[in-house]
Amino acid sequence: EPEVTQTPSHQVTQMGQEVILRCVPISNHLYFYWYRQILGQKVEFLVSFYNNEISEKSEIFDDQFSVERPDGSNFTLKIRSTKLEDSAMYFCASSGARHVYNEQFFGPGTRLTVL
Amino acid sequence: AQKVTQAQTEISVVEKEDVTLDCVYETRDTTYYLFWYKQPPSGELVFLIRRNSFDEQNEISGRYSWNFQKSTSSFNFTITASQVVDSAVYFCALSEAEGGSEKLVFGKGMKLTVNP
Numbered sequence: 001e002p003e004v005t006q007t008p009s010h011q012v013t014q015m016g017q018e019v020i021l022r023c024v025p026i027s028n029h030l031y032f033y034w035y036r037q038i039l040g041q042k043v044e045f046l047v048s049f050y051n052n053e054i055s056e057k058s059e060i061f062d063d064q065f066s067v068e069r070p071d072g073s074n075f076t077l078k079i080r081s082t083k084l085e086d087s088a089m090y091f092c093a094s095s096g097a098r099h100v101y102n103e104q105f106f107g108p109g110t111r112l113t114v115l
Numbered sequence: 116a117q118k119v120t121q122a123q124t125e126i127s128v129v130e131k132e133d134v135t136l137d138c139v140y141e142t143r144d145t146t147y148y149l150f151w152y153k154q155p156p157s158g159e160l161v162f163l164i165r166r167n168s169f170d171e172q173n174e175i176s177g178r179y180s181w182n183f184q185k186s187t188s189s190f191n192f193t194i195t196a197s198q199v200v201d202s203a204v205y206f207c208a209l210s211e212a213e214g215g216s217e218k219l220v221f222g223k224g225m226k227l228t229v230n231p
Contacts, residue, residue, distance in 0.1 A: 031217060043160070043206060045218035056216055091160060103150065104219065106160035 002026045004107035006092050012113045016081050021110045023075045023092030032075045033093040033104060034067065036060070043091065049075065082114045117142045119209050121222035128197055129230050136192040136225050138207030144168075146212040149183065149190045150219065154204040166190060167212075197229045 005024045013019050025032050034046040047057040049067055066078045075094075079086055089111050093104040118141040128134050140149065151163040164174065166183050174181045178195045194201055204226045208219040 033217070035219075042223045043208075043219075043221040045220065048217040050217075056218060058218070089158060103162050103165050105162065106152075108157075108159040111158075 006107040025094030029094035036088040119222035144211040150208040
């Protein structure tokens with residue numbers, strides 16, 4: 001069964017460093033998303049991406065964040081200068097169509113720890 | 116603004132008990148979608164069900180059942196004859212279809228512990 005994959009599973013970084021979180025969505029999917037979950041809290045939407053551009057972003061997704069689909073398979077989230085409060089689990093998701101037709105399939109997550 | 120409330124934060128039951136997880140939502144849209152996701156201790160998010168706002172029919176899938184009531188803006192989830200493997204955090208989520216938004220808005224989650 002096709003699935004969303006994410007690498008690395010755990011990333012430890014120093015405050016101020018740049019990190020890139022990688023996702024491989026399900027191959028025929030067109031809509032891509034990033035969410036984050038601070039430990040013990042709810043899952044929060046960050047950004048949605050379609051047709052090589054951001055379609056929606058939350059207030060969390062400030063100038064420190066960017067997303068990219070550098071090739072036909074990967075979808076990346078970059079945090080330019082990490083802060084302590086960026087420590088969280090980051091989930092990538094994809095769907096084959098707008099959610100009105102298809103659910104979002106989530107990857108296993110990348111746990112980011114900022115020291 | 117859309118909002119999802121899961122009033123229960125944690126429930127502990129003994130195996131074979133039935134348990135109902137409550138979810139209340141707020142939205143101004145007439146067209147919207149409701150979801151339940153399961154997050155086991157391993158951390159991934161597992162899709163359980165999606166319901167659109169025009170379909171109030173209750174659904175049963177094995178030991179799982181869902182009760183959607185628009186009149187009370189609730190979408191409750193019942194696990195019948197719970198098992199230890201049901202231990203997880205369960206999230207209810209809402210997505211508004213009007214306005215083109217794709218995002219899921221999650222509740223805070225409810226941690227279910229099923230003891231043998």
